[in-house]
Every structure is written in C-alpha cells, then in structure tokens.
Amino acid sequence: MPVESRFLALLGPPMSGKGTQAARLTQLLGIPQISSGDLFRDNIKNQTNLGLEAKKYMDRGDLVPDEVTIGMVKERLHREDCLRGALLDGFPRTIPQAEALDEILVGVDASLAVVISVAVPEDVLVERACGRRICRTCGQSYHLKFGPPKAPGICDEDGGELYQRNDDKPETVRQRLEVYQAQTSPLVEFYRARGILQEVNGDQTIDDVADDIRQAVNEL
Ligand code: AP5
Ligand code: MG
Numbered sequence: 547m548p549v550e551s552r553f554l555a556l557l558g559p560p561m562s563g564k565g566t567q568a569a570r571l572t573q574l575l576g577i578p579q580i581s582s583g584d585l586f587r588d589n590i591k592n593q594t595n596l597g598l599e600a601k602k603y604m605d606r607g608d609l610v611p612d613e614v615t616i617g618m619v620k621e622r623l624h625r626e627d628c629l630r631g632a633l634l635d636g637f638p639r640t641i642p643q644a645e646a647l648d649e650i651l652v653g654v655d656a657s658l659a660v661v662i663s664v665a666v667p668e669d670v671l672v673e674r675a676c677g678r679r680i681c682r683t684c685g686q687s688y689h690l691k692f693g694p695p696k697a698p699g700i701c702d703e704d705g706g707e708l709y710q711r712n713d714d715k716p717e718t719v720r721q722r723l724e725v726y727q728a729q730t731s732p733l734v735e736f737y738r739a740r741g742i743l744q745e746v747n748g749d750q751t752i753d754d755v756a757d758d759i760r761q762a763v764n765e766l
Contacts, residue, residue, distance in 0.1 A: 552577055552631025553656055554763070555638070555647075557733055558664035560722040561674040562748045563755055565687045567664070568635040570756050571763070578627050581635040584685050585618055586610060604713055607721030609639060609729060616646040623650055631656070639730045644737075661737040662759055664748035668723060675719040679708040693752055 552575065556564040565581060572579040586604060589597030596618060600610045609615075619637050622628070638644040651657050666674075677690040679699075683706030688695045695701060699708050713722065737743040744762035748755050 553634070553651055553658050554631075555634040555658060555661045556636070556664065557661050557730070557737070558748060559666065559668075559671055559726040559730075560719065561671040561678070562664040562666045563674075563752065564635045564664060565685070566693070566752055567756060567759055568633050569686060571759060572633050574760065575631075575633065575763070577631040577633055579635055580619065580622055580628070580632045580637070581685070582615055582619055582637040582639070583635075585622060587685070589618075605718070607713055607718040607725060609725055612640055612642045612646070615639075616643060619643075620646070620650050623654070629654075638733065641732060641736060644733055658742060660763065661733075661743050662762055663734055663737075663743055663745045664755070664759075665745060666748040670749055671723065672716070672719060675714045676716070678711065678714055680711055681706040682709055683707075 554571075554575075554577075556568055556571075558564050565584075568579040568581065583604075586597065586600040590601050590604075591597070596614065599614060603610045615637065619634075623632060634647075638647050647658065674689060674692070677692065679688045679690065679695075680686070681688075681701035681703065684701060684704050686701055686703050687693075688701075688708060695708060700706070701708060713719070734743065744765075746755060746758045746762060750758070
C-alpha cells in the first residue's frame, strides 16, 4: 500500500466486530484507530458539552447529527498521530459524512485507500450485543461466550474494569440495527461504485475474520 494512502475505514452494522478487528489491524499497520463511538464515549465520560449532546442520541440508538460528528472526527484526524494515516471505525455512517471525509482527506493530501465492509446476519448481531463487555479504561471489547477475558470482569490488556454499554439493551440494539439499514447501509454501494470496497464475512471466528481482513488489505 502506498505510504501516502494509509487511510482505511471499517464499515458494518452494530456488533459486526469493527472495534475488535480495528484493535488488531492498527497494531499490524502502525496507525491509530479512530472510533467515532469511542470519541463520543470519552466525551460523555469527561462530561463535555459535546458528550452531553451526543448522549441524548446514543441512548436512543440514533445517530448523532452529522455536523457534530464531522467536526469531532475532523479535529481528531488533524492531530499529529494521524499524519501517516488512520483506521476509521464507525465513521463515516451517512453519505454526508462520507463526502465530508473526502474533503478532510483532500485537505491533508490523502484519500481513502480501502473500505472494509464486515457483513453479519442480524440474529447473530443481537446475540453478540447481549454478551459484550467493554474495558472502562482502554475500550477493548470482550464477549462472555465468544471472546471472554482471562479473568472475569477484568481487561487482559490493562486490568481495567469491564462494563456493559448503555446502548446494548435489546430495544436500543433493535433501533441501532434499523438506523444502520436506513442511513448507513447505502455506503456499501457508494464505496463499491468507487471501486475501493472490500467485503468480508464477519460471521466467522474472530481470528478467521482477522485473516480475511489482512488479506484484503494486503491485496491493495
Ligand atoms: P459505536 O460505538 O460505533 O457502535 P456500533 O456501530 O453500534 O458498533 P459497536 O461498537 O456496537 O460494534 P462493533 O462493530 O465495534 O463490534 P465489537 O468489535 O464491539 O457507536 C455507538 C453510537 O455512537 C451510535 O449508535 C451513534 O449514536 C453514535 N455514533 C458513533 N459513530 C457515529 C457516526 N459516525 N455518526 C453518528 N453517530 C455516531 O464486537 C461486538 C461483540 O461481538 C463483542 O462482544 C465482541 O467480543 C464480539 N465479537 C466480535 N467479533 C466476533 C466474532 N467474529 N465472533 C463472535 N463474537 C465476536
Ligand atoms: Mg465498536
């Protein structure tokens, strides 16, 4: 992959494994993971105005408005650690966000090299939501059944406390899935038409999905 094009994005429904795979891929590529959901959760934890605004939407399972989201991601992408690129996790999620991302990247003389679309059937997504636990300090995802921590309730990476996300309740998960279909899934065609979409079957073991993603990235 050319050095100037190390901007990648992971696209997929809630619980498709974007965060799990992003954590592995950033280690491999040596670029930071930029998760819009994690940025919002950091803002909520720090009780910033942006966090208070975002929380209203996130608790309902709706998308945070584009102007808020785009401004936050733009600021993050302009920090020094993104000079060599970044792996976007959960952004863009609407066509206006995708267009804004193009502009942001043109501004730093770059473009999106690849969008990895992770596909998982809906019933599997709902099962994953129920068992997910997240580290309060580093944000690492675990699953009680499919990817448990070594010691119950404790993060393998940094010993942080594991918790269940507010929006992983069944009714909010359903809303998030509907929002994905209505507002985010059109991005699959958007990026396919541009010739930078790589589709990966996310309904396999975490290691097998990681192998397929590595292969898709190596083919660039
Ligand atoms: P965000 O935090 O991005 O949530 P999401 O898209 O709903 O995705 P998740 O984080 O729930 O799932 P994931 O794909 O990362 O899966 P994970 O690896 O954790 O967004 C939250 C909210 O913020 C949104 O609802 C919205 O309000 C707002 N927001 C964020 N970005 C926005 C944007 N761009 N615009 C507007 N609003 C925005 O895996 C899930 C579980 O499954 C884990 O337990 C994991 O261990 C397990 N698992 C993973 N892979 C496998 C596998 N292969 N087999 C079995 N289990 C697996
Ligand atoms: Mg995530």
